[in-house]
Amino acid sequence: MTDSAAYVGGQPATLTRRRWGRIRTPRLGLRARITLAFTLSATLLSALLALTTWGLTRESIINQRESSATTQAFRNAGIVRPYLLPDVDDETLRSTLGSLESDSAARALVRDEQGLWTNQTTEFDEKAVPRDLLRMVEDGTPARMRVTVNGQPQLLVGVPLSSVGGLYFEFVSLKDTQNALESLSASLFGATFVTTLAGAALGWWASRRTLRPLADVSSAAEAIAGGRLDTRLGAIEDPDLGVLVGSFNHMVEVLEQRIDRDGRFASDVSHELRSPLMTLSASIEVLASRRDDMPDASAQAAVDLMVADVARFKQLVEDLLEISRFDAGAARLEESDIRPGELIHQSVAWSQSPEVPIEIDPELENVVIRADKRRLVRVVANLLDNARKYGGGPTRIEVRREPASLTIAVEDNGPGVPEDERDLIFDRFSRGAGSSRRAGSEGVGLGLSLVVEHVALHRGRVWVESLPDDQEGARFVVQLPIDWDAVAPEEEDHHHDLLDDHHPDDHPEEEVP
Amino acid sequence: MGTRILTVEDDERIRTAVRLALEDEGWSVAEAENGEDALAIFAQAPTDVVLIDIMLPDIDGFEVCRAIRRSSDVPIVMVTARDDTHDVVAGLEAGADDYLTKPFAPKELSARIRALLRRARAADPTSPHLRFGDLEIIPDQGVVRREGAEVHLTKTEFKLLVELASSPGKVFSRETLLDKVWGYDYFADGRLVDVHVRRLRTKVETDAANPRHVVTVRGLGYKLQP
Numbered sequence: 001m002t003d004s005a006a007y008v009g010g011q012p013a014t015l016t017r018r019r020w021g022r023i024r025t026p027r028l029g030l031r032a033r034i035t036l037a038f039t040l041s042a043t044l045l046s047a048l049l050a051l052t053t054w055g056l057t058r059e060s061i062i063n064q065r066e067s068s069a070t071t072q073a074f075r076n077a078g079i080v081r082p083y084l085l086p087d088v089d090d091e092t093l094r095s096t097l098g099s100l101e102s103d104s105a106a107r108a109l110v111r112d113e114q115g116l117w118t119n120q121t122t123e124f125d126e127k128a129v130p131r132d133l134l135r136m137v138e139d140g141t142p143a144r145m146r147v148t149v150n151g152q153p154q155l156l157v158g159v160p161l162s163s164v165g166g167l168y169f170e171f172v173s174l175k176d177t178q179n180a181l182e183s184l185s186a187s188l189f190g191a192t193f194v195t196t197l198a199g200a201a202l203g204w205w206a207s208r209r210t211l212r213p214l215a216d217v218s219s220a221a222e223a224i225a226g227g228r229l230d231t232r233l234g235a236i237e238d239p240d241l242g243v244l245v246g247s248f249n250h251m252v253e254v255l256e257q258r259i260d261r262d263g264r265f266a267s268d269v270s271h272e273l274r275s276p277l278m279t280l281s282a283s284i285e286v287l288a289s290r291r292d293d294m295p296d297a298s299a300q301a302a303v304d305l306m307v308a309d310v311a312r313f314k315q316l317v318e319d320l321l322e323i324s325r326f327d328a329g330a331a332r333l334e335e336s337d338i339r340p341g342e343l344i345h346q347s348v349a350w351s352q353s354p355e356v357p358i359e360i361d362p363e364l365e366n367v368v369i370r371a372d373k374r375r376l377v378r379v380v381a382n383l384l385d386n387a388r389k390y391g392g393g394p395t396r397i398e399v400r401r402e403p404a405s406l407t408i409a410v411e412d413n414g415p416g417v418p419e420d421e422r423d424l425i426f427d428r429f430s431r432g433a434g435s436s437r438r439a440g441s442e443g444v445g446l447g448l449s450l451v452v453e454h455v456a457l458h459r460g461r462v463w464v465e466s467l468p469d470d471q472e473g474a475r476f477v478v479q480l481p482i483d484w485d486a487v488a489p490e491e492e493d494h495h496h497d498l499l500d501d502h503h504p505d506d507h508p509e510e511e512v513p
Numbered sequence: 514m515g516t517r518i519l520t521v522e523d524d525e526r527i528r529t530a531v532r533l534a535l536e537d538e539g540w541s542v543a544e545a546e547n548g549e550d551a552l553a554i555f556a557q558a559p560t561d562v563v564l565i566d567i568m569l570p571d572i573d574g575f576e577v578c579r580a581i582r583r584s585s586d587v588p589i590v591m592v593t594a595r596d597d598t599h600d601v602v603a604g605l606e607a608g609a610d611d612y613l614t615k616p617f618a619p620k621e622l623s624a625r626i627r628a629l630l631r632r633a634r635a636a637d638p639t640s641p642h643l644r645f646g647d648l649e650i651i652p653d654q655g656v657v658r659r660e661g662a663e664v665h666l667t668k669t670e671f672k673l674l675v676e677l678a679s680s681p682g683k684v685f686s687r688e689t690l691l692d693k694v695w696g697y698d699y700f701a702d703g704r705l706v707d708v709h710v711r712r713l714r715t716k717v718e719t720d721a722a723n724p725r726h727v728v729t730v731r732g733l734g735y736k737l738q739p
Contacts, residue, residue: 271594274594274615274616275524275526275527275615275616276526277616278524278527278530278531278615278616278617279524279526279527279529279530280530281530281616281617281618281619282527282530282531282533282534282619283530283533283534285534285537285618285619285620286530286533286534286537286619289537311618314616314618317616318616334598336703337731337732337733339732342686342688346688368732368733373702373703374702
C-alpha cells in the first residue's frame with residue numbers, strides 16, 4: 001500500500017476548503033468566548049465594587065480615627081498644660097504623662113518653654129517628630145501627620161500650648177485601623193475572586209445551555225449527512241431558537257424532497273428506458289443472427305455497431321438503476337455465507353475478462369465470510385472489466401487476509417492512473433484530465449462509481465495505487481472490514497444441521513409462510 | 514410438433530421482438546397480452562415453457578403463475594422489473610422455475626429455456642428407487658411419495674431432490690446445484706436454490722420449519738439426510 005493512494009468509499013472523501021488570501025488565526029470557540037465574557041464581566045464588576053467599598057470604608061475609618069485622636073489629643077493637651085508651668089517638677093509631669101498614656105492608649109511627648117522634651121516611653125521622643133510638623137506647631141498651628149515609629153504606623157497630633165509656651169505631641173497607634181483595613185481588603189479580594197469563579201462557572205453553564213440546541217442541530221446535521229434524511233429537530237419552546245429549528249427542519253425537508261425527486265427522476269428515466277431497450281435488444285439479436293446473410297458490408301458493419309452499443313446502452317441503464325437505488329437510500333445488503341475463492345471465480349465468470357491468474361491467501365481456503373455476494377461479484381467483475389478497458393487486461397487478482405479485513409486487488413500492466421486522478425476516476429462519468437485516454441471508445445460509464453457504492457455499503461474502502469517496484473500498471477484494491485474472530489471456519493462436522501436450520505437461509509426475512 | 518412457448522407480456526413491441534428472437538431459435542411462440550388471455554391460451558394448447566412478465570394490466574404475473582401451477586408443472590420463467598429480492602423471491606415462491614430481469618438479452622432467455630426443456634425431459638430410467646425414512650423417490654417414473662402418498666413436485670423441484678438424493682449425506686453447494694439442476698455456470702444466483710429448497714421442503718417434509726430430509730449446512734449448502 002502506498003501513502004499516496006487515494007481512498008474512496010467507506011469514509012466519505014472530505015475536501016477541506018480554505019478561503020483564499022486569508023490566513024486563519026486560531027479562534028476561541030463560542031463556548032469559551034461566552035465563558036470568558038462572563039468571567040471578565042464578573043471580575044470587572046466585583047473588582048469595581050470592591051475598590052469602591054475599599055475606598056469609601058478606608059476613608060471613613062481613617063477620618064473617624066483621626067478625628068477622635070485629635071479630639072483626645074486636644075483634651076490631653078489641656079490636662080498636661082498646667083504641668084508645664086515652670087514651678088512643676090519633671091517627675092510630676094512624667095507621672096501625669098504616664099497616667100494619660102494608660103488612660104488613652106496614646107504616647108505623649110511635651111516640650112516646655114525652655115525647649116526641654118519630656119516623654120514617658122523611650123521610642124516616642126522628639127526624634128520621632130518630623131521637622132515640618134514641629135515647625136508648624138512651633139508657629140502655633142495644631143497639626144497632625146502619619147508617621148512610623150519602630151515600624152508601627154502612628155498618628156502624631158501636635159498641639160501648641162501657647163499660654164505656657166510649650167508644645168504637646170501625642171502618638172496614637174494606627175495598628176488596629178491598619179489591621180481592620182487589611183482584613184477588609186483581604187475579604188474584598190476574596191469576594192472578588194469568588195465572584196470571578198462564580199462568573200466563570202455561570203458562563204460555562206449558560207454557554208452549555210445556550211449551545212445545547214446547537215449540539216442537537218449538529219448531531220442532526222451529522223445524521224442527515226450520514227443519509228438519514230428523515231432526521232428532524234424536536235420542537236423547542238424558546239422563541240429565539242425556535243426560528244433556527246424551524247428553518248433547519250424546513251431546509252432538510254426541501255433537501256429531502258429534492259434528493260428524492262432527483263433520485264426518482266434517474267430511476268424513472270431508467271425504468272422508462274428499459275422497455276424500448278428490451279425491444280431493441282431482442283430485435284437487434286434477430287438482425288444479428290442474419291448478419292452473415294447480408295450482402296452489403298456497410299449493413300453488416302451497422303449491425304455490428306448496433307449490437308455493441310445496445311449492449312453498452314443496456315449496461316448503462318442497469319448501472320443507472322443500480323446507482324439510483326443507492327441515491328434513493330434503498331440499497332440494502334443481502335448478506336449470505338461466501339467463500340472468498342468462490343466469489344472470485346464467479347466474478348471472473350461474470351466479467352468479460354478471460355482467465356486471470358488468481359492468488360488467494362491459503363488461510364482463506366476454509367473460511368466463510370458474510371457479505372452481499374451479488375454486489376461483491378459485481379465489484380470484482382467491474383474492476384476486471386475496468387482493467388480490460390483501460391489497462392490492457394487484468395494480469396493478476398490477489399486476495400489477502402489482513403488483521404481486520406479482507407483485501408482483493410486487481411492488477412493490470414496498463415498506463416496506470418496518475419496520482420492526481422486517483423480520486424477522480426471513481427466519480428460518475430468522470431472526466432479527468434486523462435479521461436480522453438481512459439475513456440477510449442467504450443465510455444467511462446458508472447462501473448467504478450458503482451464499485452465505490454457497493455464497497456461502501458459493506459463499510460469497506462476502495463482505492464487505486466501504483467504497482468510495486470515501479471512496474472507499469474495500476475492496482476485497484478478493495479478492502480472489506482472483517483471481524484475474523486466472529487468468522488467461523490467452514491463447518492466440518494454436521495451434527496448441528498437441525499439446529500442450523502432455525503436460522504439458515506440467506507434471506508430469513510422471506511421465510512415461506 | 515415443435516416446442517411451444519407462451520409469452521405473457523403487455524407491451525406489444527417487446528412481445529413482438531421476443532417472439533421474433535424465439536422463433537429464430539426454431540420454437541413456436543404463442544402470445545398473450547394479459548393474464549386472462551394467458552390462462553385461456555394455456556388451457557387450449559399444450560405449452561412447453563411459459564414466460565410471464567409480473568407487471569400485467571389485469572391479474573398480475575404472480576397470480577397467473579400460481580393459477581398455472583395449480584394444474585401444471587410446466588417450466589415457468591418470470592420476468593421481473595427489478596433485480597430486487599422482493600420480486601424475485603415472490604416470483605419463485607409463486608412457482609416460477611427461474612427468473613430474468615428486464616432488459617434481458619434474448620440469448621440469455623433462450624439459454625434458460627433450453628435448460629428448462631432439458632430438465633423437463635430428463636428422467637434417468639436407470640436410477641434405482643430410493644428410500645429415506647418416510648420419503649420414497651422413484652426417479653424413472655418421476656414420482657415421489659411421502660408416507661405412501663404421492664407428492665406433486667415441479668420438474669425443477671424433482672430434479673433438485675434427485676440430485677441431492679444421488680449422494681445422500683454429501684453437501685451440495687448452491688453453485689453445484691445451480692450447475693447440476695439449472696444447468697448454469699455462474700451467472701445465476703443462490704436465491705433460486707434457496708427458494709426451491711424451501712418449496713421442496715413444504716412438500717416433502719412433515720414439518721418444513723424443522724426439516725429432516727433436506728437440511729441446510731450453514732456456509733456450505735444443502736444435503737439430503739440419509
